Amino acid sequence: xxxxxxRSHVGRAAWVAALLLPALATPDANSFPLFxxxxxxxxxxxxxQDGISLPREQxxxxxxxxxxxxxxxxxxxxxxxxxxxxxMARQAGISCNSCHINxxxxxxxxxxxxxxxxxxxxxxxPLFNPRADNGSLDPVRIPSLRGARYLAPYGIDGxxxxxxxxxxxxxxxxxxxxxxxPVILDAxxxxxxxxxxxxxxxxxxxxxxxxxDEAELRGQALFxxxxxxxxxxxxxxxxxxxxxxxxxxxxxxxxxGLFKTPTLLNGNFNRPYFHDGRFDTYEQVVAHFNRVFSLSxxxxxxxxxxxxxxxxxxxxxxxxxxxxxxxxxxISDFVSVLDTAIQAxxxxxxxxxxxxxxxxxxxxIEQFPDHRDPAVTGGQAERRRARSALKDLVLKLxxxxxxxxxxxxxxxxxxxxxYRYETSIGVAAALRAAEPxxxxxxxxxxxxxxxxRQMLQTMSKH
Amino acid sequence: MNSAFVCTFGPxxxxxVVLASAVPYSTNAAxxxxxxxxxxxxxxADLDRALDGVRALRDRVKANDIPRAxxxxxxxxxxxxxxxxxxxxxxxxxxxxxxxxxxxxxxxxGLEVKLFGxxxxxxxxxxDMLILHLTDADERVRSMQLTPQGLLNGVTRLAYEIGDSxxxxxxxxxxxxxxxxxxxxxxxxxxxxxTLFASPxxxxxxxxxxxxxxxxxxxxxxxxxxxxxxxxxxxxxxxxEALVVALQAAGPKLGLETPSLEGTAK
Numbered sequence: 227x228x229x230x231x232x233r234s235h236v237g238r239a240a241w242v243a244a245l246l247l248p249a250l251a252t253p254d255a256n257s258f259p260l261f262x263x264x265x266x267x268x269x270x271x272x273x274x275q276d277g278i279s280l281p282r283e284q285x286x287x288x289x290x291x292x293x294x295x296x297x298x299x300x301x302x303x304x305x306x307x308x309x310x311x312x313x314m315a316r317q318a319g320i321s322c323n324s325c326h327i328n329x330x331x332x333x334x335x336x337x338x339x340x341x342x343x344x345x346x347x348x349x350x351x352p353l354f355n356p357r358a359d360n361g362s363l364d365p366v367r368i369p370s371l372r373g374a375r376y377l378a379p380y381g382i383d384g385x386x387x388x389x390x391x392x393x394x395x396x397x398x399x400x401x402x403x404x405x406x407x408p409v410i411l412d413a414x415x416x417x418x419x420x421x422x423x424x425x426x427x428x429x430x431x432x433x434x435x436x437x438x439d440e441a442e443l444r445g446q447a448l449f450x451x452x453x454x455x456x457x458x459x460x461x462x463x464x465x466x467x468x469x470x471x472x473x474x475x476x477x478x479x480x481x482x483g484l485f486k487t488p489t490l491l492n493g494n495f496n497r498p499y500f501h502d503g504r505f506d507t508y509e510q511v512v513a514h515f516n517r518v519f520s521l522s523x524x525x526x527x528x529x530x531x532x533x534x535x536x537x538x539x540x541x542x543x544x545x546x547x548x549x550x551x552x553x554x555x556x557i558s559d560f561v562s563v564l565d566t567a568i569q570a571x572x573x574x575x576x577x578x579x580x581x582x583x584x585x586x587x588x589x590x591i592e593q594f595p596d597h598r599d600p601a602v603t604g605g606q607a608e609r610r611r612a613r614s615a616l617k618d619l620v621l622k623l624x625x626x627x628x629x630x631x632x633x634x635x636x637x638x639x640x641x642x643x644x645y646r647y648e649t650s651i652g653v654a655a656a657l658r659a660a661e662p663x664x665x666x667x668x669x670x671x672x673x674x675x676x677x678x679r680q681m682l683q684t685m686s687k688h
Numbered sequence: 689m690n691s692a693f694v695c696t697f698g699p700x701x702x703x704x705v706v707l708a709s710a711v712p713y714s715t716n717a718a719x720x721x722x723x724x725x726x727x728x729x730x731x732x733a734d735l736d737r738a739l740d741g742v743r744a745l746r747d748r749v750k751a752n753d754i755p756r757a758x759x760x761x762x763x764x765x766x767x768x769x770x771x772x773x774x775x776x777x778x779x780x781x782x783x784x785x786x787x788x789x790x791x792x793x794x795x796x797x798g799l800e801v802k803l804f805g806x807x808x809x810x811x812x813x814x815x816d817m818l819i820l821h822l823t824d825a826d827e828r829v830r831s832m833q834l835t836p837q838g839l840l841n842g843v844t845r846l847a848y849e850i851g852d853s854x855x856x857x858x859x860x861x862x863x864x865x866x867x868x869x870x871x872x873x874x875x876x877x878x879x880x881x882x883t884l885f886a887s888p889x890x891x892x893x894x895x896x897x898x899x900x901x902x903x904x905x906x907x908x909x910x911x912x913x914x915x916x917x918x919x920x921x922x923x924x925x926x927x928x929e930a931l932v933v934a935l936q937a938a939g940p941k942l943g944l945e946t947p948s949l950e951g952t953a954k
Contacts, residue, residue: 266917309922317921581922584929588852597780600788614950617848621936624929680793 266318267337267353272344273324274334278671279545281495283328284372284422294420299563300575301417304410305329307582312402315354319585322396322414329421330370333497341365346503355402367503369488370496373423376470377489382501384476384486390415407574423470423491424541433467435537445534448527453519461515461531465490471538480518493539508532508539550657550666554649557586561645564626568638573630576638580627584620591616593665594657601677602670605663612660615653619645720836720884727883728834731774734876735826737767742818745799749809758803762865765796769872771829773842773880779828785821795821797860804862836884837944843880844935844947846873850907851928867916874908877931885942893941900938903931 287294294302304310305322315321325332325347333345340348346365350358366382379385380392393414397403406414430436435446449461464487465471471490478484485501499505505514512531516523523531546552560583567575594612595602602609622645629637657664665671741764748757768775768787775783788795794814802808850873860866881904889897906927913919932949939946 317917319921584925597776598784598787598789600784600793610950614948617949621929621933624926624933627926628930628933677793 268339270338272334272336274332278548278668280548281328281330282543282546284424286420286422296566297413297416298420299559301413303560303579303582304414305417307578309581310397310403315401325368326371330372331368331496335368343498343503345498349400355400358399366501367498371418372421372492375419377472378474382485424544426540428537428540437537441530441533442537445530448531449534455520490538492541495544508535550661553590554654557583564642568635571635576630577627580623584623587616587620594660601674602663605660608660609663611656615656723884724834730879731771731829734767734771735829738764739822739826742822746815754809757809761803766872769869770876772846772873773876777838777842779825782821782825800862839880839884840944840947843877844932845949846877847928847931848949851925871911874911878904888942889938896938900934903934907931
């Protein structure tokens with residue numbers, strides 16, 4: 227299992243905007259003033275980076291108590307690396323994980339000018355790859371990648387039969403990155419294929435409900451019932467319960483074109499719905515189908531179908547609390563790639579790994595506010611030690627990369643050994659000692675961001 | 689050995705030349721003591737500049753001249769950012785009061801929120817408080833013992849911070865001067881390094897001294913861009929880390945400890 231939030235180079239700008247947005251009611255309305263130099267992404271951008279809870283990534287390998295392979299870990303690293311993308315994404319610190327947090331979706335993601343609803347992005351807009359700009363604001367929903375290996379074809383309109391081709395297009399076509407090496411493509415595909423659906427105990431074999439809830443069972447019957455005006459169709463015709471609730475085809479369901487059938491599994495956590503994210507609730511989705519396909523559903527029928535969708539779309543432990551131990555485990559997982567890469571004298575992989583872990587560590591450092599942050603009092607010595615320990619790790623990684631860059635792989639290996647020694651003897655203890663005064667503590671987290679809101683209110687009063 | 693010390697960084701060039709001529713550097717007689725006293729004069733000049741800027745800001749707000757008050761704020765920041773080598777390690781409690789960040793209700797950024805964010809000069813006593821704290825800092829820098837270890841820590845810490853989070857819109861995003869902050873930090877690093885450590889390191893490890901010089905040049909070169917968007921964050925981060933690694937290696941060569949990134953000078 228991995229878990230993370232992404233630090234991005236738009237970071238503070240984004241969260242300042244994010245804090246402002248609730249007060250202004252609509253994501254588009256952003257009057258946060260900028261003078262002179264501006265942020266890399268448009269003001270008002272929301273990357274959803276500061277939550278205490280995170281979507282849980284279910285690793286297929288770890289679910290059977292296996293160990294994630296080198297290739298899966300490398301894919302996870304690349305998935306989190308802005309460096310494999312190009313142009314503005316790289317500059318702003320956007321990675322695959324920015325949109326697909328822990329391999330899922332990002333329902334709060336919003337970039338003014340590229341999003342019409344939260345959780346959508348125009349991948350043919352002018353910002354990330356001007357050469358692919360189609361001159362039209364046509365954002366698509368950011369889908370969850372859980373269970374991707376079952377969900378071909380890929381892309382909202384299903385234009386790619388291969389996951390590998392789809393990944394390559396995202397990197398090069400949508401985010402103007404350099405042509406990825408074959409091993410990086412293999413690795414990302416391996417990582418995505420390792421992300422499973424969350425288990426759903428309410429579903430049995432062939433996607434049948436295991437429930438005794440009457441509304442859900444009535445909803446199941448309606449789901450399988452032929453449409454009145456076309457008995458060859460039912461909801462289940464396209465959302466095949468025995469096949470991950472997809473039929474691997476594209477259909478026109480009255481939303482403006484042909485789009486592939488999305489899975490309903492874990493759908494409760496994949497808002498918004500439809501290809502362009504136009505709907506926020508199952509109620510809206512059911513009402514749409516009722517209208518477009520003249521289903522003549524009663525209010526009770528619609529309620530029952532929603533109950534059914536909620537049962538099918540459920541999943542165990544969808545979110546986890548972001549904690550120090552989980553973060554350190556993930557960093558350790560990433561660093562383990564260096565063992566193989568240093569032995570293979572693979573400078574590119576060493577550099578990619580170091581840069582990604584560097585970002586992870588710097589993000590972790592920000593969880594321990596420095597002495598200048600007036601919202602956090604107490605624990606100053608502990609916070610200082612925690613920050614110092616993490617910065618030392620950043621520098622050890624830097625030394626690994628520097629040594630490898632001049633071909634001194636023995637020195638790189640020695641630095642890696644030193645990194646691990648330092649991690650094992652003191653870093654975790656230093657972080658745990660400082661945890662009560664860190665942003666991992668919900669009270670400190672709230673105090674920190676409430677102070678930010680206070681600052682913005684000060685601005686708005688004048 | 690006498691050295692004609694010449695600074696190459698902008699507004700302080702003249703002052704550097706004058707000071708260097710007046711107090712020739714000697715590696716034989718307590719080099720750090722002499723260099724530290726020379727560096728103290730720079731710190732005094734920088735803090736004086738910050739103080740003058742905030743006083744001017746107060747006067748212009750009283751005259752309801754907001755555009756010129758903004759310029760005074762920007763002028764004050766130049767001196768302050770250059771002195772960060774000293775401030776965070778030697779006077780951390782004043783650093784907190786003067787430069788609280790990010791959620792600032794007081795200090796420079798508290799004023800920035802109102803002045804640039806709200807276009808208002810409605811400060812209450814915040815300007816007076818900032819003047820009080822800067823005056824305190826200015827007085828303390830004149831008499832405080834400046835240890836070379838503390839100053840090397842400060843240089844190293846600032847080098848790390850440049851590569852850290854300031855390219856993300858910046859510390860001073862409302863005033864649009866974050867890039868200036870970074871450049872002034874880099875100037876502060878160069879000033880401190882050249883005044884305090886360049887000659888002794890050259891004597892003990894010329895190759896490492898060349899490396900530090902080259903890393904500082906690289907850092908400054910990466911900041912020669914039109915705006916924050918022109919910065920390559922990864923190159924800046926790598927350049928910053930390379931400089932920190934070199935400065936950490938320099939510590940023992942200078943007869944000092946490996947510089948810490950978080951410790952205070954106390």
